[in-house]
Amino acid sequence: MRIEGTFIEETYAEAFALRAARLVITADEERLARTAATAMTGFAASIIACGCEAGLEGPGPAATPDGRPGVRVLAFARDAAVLQDQLVRRVGQCVMTAGTASCFDDLPSAESVRLGSMLRFFGDGLQTSKVIEPSLALAGGETVRPRRVWRIPVMDGEFVIDDRCGIVRAVAGGNFLILGTSPRATLAAAERSVEAIRSIPGVILPFPGGIVRSGSKVGSKYRALPASTNSPYCPTLRGQVATALPDEVDSVLEIVIDGLTREDVGAAMAAGIRAACGPGVARISAGNYGGRLGKHLFPLRPLLDPAAGPAGGDPAAAGPGGR
Amino acid sequence: MSLVLRRKPWRLPVGLPIDAASLSPDRLAGIDRAEIGRLPVLVGRLAEPLGDLFSIEGEADGDVVVEGDLAGFSRVGAGMTRGRLTVRGAVGSRAGSGMSGGVLAVEGDAGARAGEGMRGGVLLVGGSAAAHLAAPLPGRAGLDRGTIIVRGSAGPMAAFRMRRGLVAIGGDAGPGAGTALVAGSLFILGSAGAGAGALMRRGTIVLFRAYDPLPVFRSGGRRRFPFLSLYADALAAAGLPLPPGSGGAAYTRFTGDASGGGRGEILIREEPS
Numbered sequence: 001m002r003i004e005g006t007f008i009e010e011t012y013a014e015a016f017a018l019r020a021a022r023l024v025i026t027a028d029e030e031r032l033a034r035t036a037a038t039a040m041t042g043f044a045a046s047i048i049a050c051g052c053e054a055g056l057e058g059p060g061p062a063a064t065p066d067g068r069p070g071v072r073v074l075a076f077a078r079d080a081a082v083l084q085d086q087l088v089r090r091v092g093q094c095v096m097t098a099g100t101a102s103c104f105d106d107l108p109s110a111e112s113v114r115l116g117s118m119l120r121f122f123g124d125g126l127q128t129s130k131v132i133e134p135s136l137a138l139a140g141g142e143t144v145r146p147r148r149v150w151r152i153p154v155m156d157g158e159f160v161i162d163d164r165c166g167i168v169r170a171v172a173g174g175n176f177l178i179l180g181t182s183p184r185a186t187l188a189a190a191e192r193s194v195e196a197i198r199s200i201p202g203v204i205l206p207f208p209g210g211i212v213r214s215g216s217k218v219g220s221k222y223r224a225l226p227a228s229t230n231s232p233y234c235p236t237l238r239g240q241v242a243t244a245l246p247d248e249v250d251s252v253l254e255i256v257i258d259g260l261t262r263e264d265v266g267a268a269m270a271a272g273i274r275a276a277c278g279p280g281v282a283r284i285s286a287g288n289y290g291g292r293l294g295k296h297l298f299p300l301r302p303l304l305d306p307a308a309g310p311a312g313g314d315p316a317a318a319g320p321g322g323r
Numbered sequence: 324m325s326l327v328l329r330r331k332p333w334r335l336p337v338g339l340p341i342d343a344a345s346l347s348p349d350r351l352a353g354i355d356r357a358e359i360g361r362l363p364v365l366v367g368r369l370a371e372p373l374g375d376l377f378s379i380e381g382e383a384d385g386d387v388v389v390e391g392d393l394a395g396f397s398r399v400g401a402g403m404t405r406g407r408l409t410v411r412g413a414v415g416s417r418a419g420s421g422m423s424g425g426v427l428a429v430e431g432d433a434g435a436r437a438g439e440g441m442r443g444g445v446l447l448v449g450g451s452a453a454a455h456l457a458a459p460l461p462g463r464a465g466l467d468r469g470t471i472i473v474r475g476s477a478g479p480m481a482a483f484r485m486r487r488g489l490v491a492i493g494g495d496a497g498p499g500a501g502t503a504l505v506a507g508s509l510f511i512l513g514s515a516g517a518g519a520g521a522l523m524r525r526g527t528i529v530l531f532r533a534y535d536p537l538p539v540f541r542s543g544g545r546r547r548f549p550f551l552s553l554y555a556d557a558l559a560a561a562g563l564p565l566p567p568g569s570g571g572a573a574y575t576r577f578t579g580d581a582s583g584g585g586r587g588e589i590l591i592r593e594e595p596s
Contacts, residue, residue, distance in 0.1 A: 067552040067555075067571055068549060068571070128586075130527070130550050130554075133443075133468060133469070135424075135489075137557070139426065139470050140561035141560055143556075147553070157546050160549050
């Protein structure tokens with residue numbers, strides 16, 4: 001299968017189930033909300049060492065709870081306890097501290113974690129809560145969402161934050177590899193992918209600029225390390241280790257996608273791959289672990305052409321990718 | 324299909340108190356029309372059958388419509404826990420007394436003590452409410468969860484000792500609104516009478532006209548309060564929109580009553596006169 005001359009390998013991406021939360025951060029101006037959100041999602045590239053994976057969701061909210069400009073943030077972690085811990089730390093240090101910012105849950109769900117109910121103690125007993133009761137929602141219809149918010153007094157006014165934050169089972173680690181003929185062409189293709197994926201709702205690209213250059217393989221010669229550099233895909237190791245790279249490939253970049261649903265991740269992968277394909281990009285591949293670790297498999301070809309095969313992946317047909 | 328009750332021409336002496344607590348979706352659900360017609364309505368000291376006072380049509384599916392002037396009927400919708408009761412006219416005193424769920428929609432005026440002792444649910448009044456809206460039951464706190472929305476005005480002492488929930492008054496409020504407020508939110512879109520928030524401990528009173536609070540309230544300056552947008556949106560959806568721009572407007576915040584701990588607040592959109 002080829003798109004714009006780029007060969008699509010018959011392989012699949014392997015993704016994992018994590019818990020996710022979606023927040024809306026508002027402020028008097030969008031740049032202030034974006035500043036808070038960017039700070040909150042810093043150092044959140046991988047759950048391996050960062051505690052959670054987080055980023056700004058591309059499309060902003062059409063309306064925000066307090067009517068001010070806002071941005072959406074998605075955060076992913078292994079379980080509810082870790083996610084709560086990460087959210088409390090990050091919102092407490094990076095949103096509550098940011099000028100004029102407020103923080104609202106944007107993912108009503110049966111399962112939730114504490115957020116404002118933890119941070120309220122910063123108010124030193126001077127915090128107050130306000131409740132939009134279910135009865136008011138009954139009077140106002142479906143557009144009214146019952147919620148409790150905390151008003152925490154801060155030096156520029158009040159920090160308003162939802163008492164709890166809904167969480168859902170989500171999908172993290174959707175990915176594809178861009179195998180280019182030069183570093184410049186590969187980077188350009190990756191940036192096209194990132195731009196395309198940022199128009200897809202429900203997904204984030206947790207790595208810097210949405211691009212990963214240090215893809216990893218499982219295991220290491222050093223026993224303390226669970227993962228190490230993806231040596232088969234490192235062009236400088238050609239001739240030194242077994243390579244997965246065709247002769248014409250001189251650079252590889254990876255796009256990693258976390259999303260609220262499998263469908264969101266699949267849509268983002270498809271949009272990103274289509275945007276990447278073109279001159280200077282020899283192949284598109286994907287990282288997987290032989291189907292042994294992740295619950296969600298994303299075969300590339302059916303994503304791009306649903307008529308090409310079933311959505312489920314066949315690990316036996318896996319290519320040599322690994323992240 | 325809704326159950327529809329229509330007032331029959333008055334056949335009883337005027338002036339007798341009428342306790343219409345049986346006019347509630349809880350009491351009317353699951354029974355046939357004949358049984359509904361036999362439900363007692365206390366007229367003075369006598370229990371009159373409901374069917375003598377109202378014609379009955381339709382089926383009780385949790386949605387009840389009562390047509391006619393019930394200004395002489397007290398405790399309409401008392402103790403409601405579910406369903407919707409719509410009164411196409413006025414109701415007497417103590418409408419929705421002790422209700423804990425459901426929606427009581429009164430299209431006309433409501434008498435004194437409407438919503439007394441509410442623990443949940445919604446009371447919507449299309450006209451005005453008389454004195455002691457959301458009053459406490461004797462020896463108890465006032466409104467403790469629930470929403471009361473009055474499109475018109477309210478008499479004196481609205482939301483006395485309210486503990487939780489929301490009372491929103493579209494018109495003017497008489498003297499003493501929010502007296503001894505324990506918590507919760509009181510919105511008054513018209514003018515507020517003297518002494519609003521006296522003895523309040525916590526909670527929020529939001530005013531949209533110039534107001535001079537009691538001396539036991541201290542000004543905390545003027546600023547925006549983003550949380551008000553949550554209420555602005557919810558009240559607009561419930562049919563009582565706040566004045567345009569209220570969510571993002573600046574309010575002067577007064578805290579008090581200083582004689583009661585000073586943790587309550589009065590937010591005034593207009594500059595005090």
